[in-house]
Amino acid sequence: MSDLPTHVHITEVGPREGFQFEPPHIATADKIRLIDALSQTGVPEIECASFVNPKVVPQMADVFQIADGITRHAGVTYGCMWLNEKGFHQAISSGLYTPALTSTSASDTFLMRNNNRTPDAQIAGQIALRQAYSDAGLGSGPIYLFTAFGCNYEGAVSVEQAMLRAADLVAVCEDAGTPPTCITLCDTVGAADPAGVRALVEAVRTRWPDYPVALHLHDTRGLGIANAMAGLELGVARFDASVGGLGGCPFARNRSAAGNIATEELALLCDRLGIETGIDIPALIKAAELAETIVAHPLSSKLAHAGLFTPKP
């Protein structure tokens, strides 16, 4: 465990990715309440919303109210996502943090089935988006590689295929004179295992030693925290996670499938390994309880249910 990082940056994605998966009836005030609670847990970055078509994703119809309603704390970054230029301009106007993100899927079949795009069309779209970022005065930003370890259509995605699509995105960024700030490998459908995480992280590191690797892991099949451990052992120092394990997986066989790895469990793992996250775990467990109250069904986090391991007198 010699390559463990000394500090890990965890981005809380529950309000964006989690609420997107829930039925659309959750009150805007509750979403704001959760983001405000998360703001006081030491989590350094919170993804608040997606700027997407509300006809397609009605859960995100209140993104501007959320952006206006939250109480912004110093030291916390309030981010968001988008898929195209229209969404990007909305994101800018919301005042949320808008890093210049470029993305594609490692699985070409997933890209076609889920986004109706060929790899070439996707890259053309990313070049146009990258130009819009430059026009808006943004410099370098992160790369997101979806389905980096597998998808529900193709099964496992090979390291070679994932590297091919990662290289497409790196070229988009480098050609624009804005090398990526990090390469986020996303286990979109919960297909990864520790050996696969190790293989892809090492391949990306070897090819692009100057670009930090981040991991966006899902716990769909219960291996999420072992996958995170594999990343930590290689020195990966940026992770996405969701409070309480808020969210799910639209690509699993039913709605009871788990979502992202739980932020408080990842924070506990880091804490036990002597890695700083800045997170107040008891406060985060309370936020997970609030999230569970808001969605009105049990969340998948085990730590949130058991509580911290505090000795009884």
Added chain:
Amino acid sequence: MSDLPTHVHITEVGPREGFQFEPPHIATADKIRLIDALSQTGVPEIECASFVNPKVVPQMADVFQIADGITRHAGVTYGCMWLNEKGFHQAISSGLYTPALTSTSASDTFLMRNNNRTPDAQIAGQIALRQAYSDAGLGSGPIYLFTAFGCNYEGAVSVEQAMLRAADLVAVCEDAGTPPTCITLCDTVGAADPAGVRALVEAVRTRWPDYPVALHLHDTRGLGIANAMAGLELGVARFDASVGGLGGCPFARNRSAAGNIATEELALLCDRLGIETGIDIPALIKAAELAETIVAHPLSSKLAHAGLFTPKP
């Protein structure tokens, strides 16, 4: 990951440890149905019951009916547990597999609070039990060290303290001329983390290189599969686990806390790492679904809910 074993033996403990935690109304026929289903999943060993005082543990009042009612498949070992000589003789008479087990707690406080015994009294009891085993014609058997990584009274248990109590048990076995068949380190309350697993496994290995190490892990705080991974990386080749994650933790803050690591998730991890378990994972997921139906509440296994990662055409 160079020390990964080529084969892992998983003992299914759900029918014993899981049903012991559930309310006592579960029908004997349902318990038998689950054991029979598990018998056809390739799991090599199933802990069926505990021979304990039914006034104290009413869930185990039907142990003899279970032993009589199950259909025993060739190649499957049907085991059980007990805490004292009376229980041992009942276990023998049931015809279930009765390895000569000796046990204590690494945490002296836990032993006193939970079993009302000092370490010396516990060891005296284990010497008497070991004599009863010899009188019954049993040879060597496994050691179980409970609360090996921590307990709810003392907090973390140091490697030194765990080694002290492990040495007590090794002496009981060696002094009787029956060296232990394995040393099972039990994370009874879900206190372990990968660094702690590594430290204690390495200490036990260094001191007793001839005795295999086994791990009995709980997923109370979501780190169970990462702890299993740490064990696998050190070559640990024997694990306990429970189907669907059946069970819970009486030492956590509420009844919604998770139980043992889920057998199907451990089997998936092994499969992904190229380690044989002999387990048919889809069949085990079906057994987990049956277990969930029997207990009539959601179990904690994520794989059981999401299903295997099978590509859609």
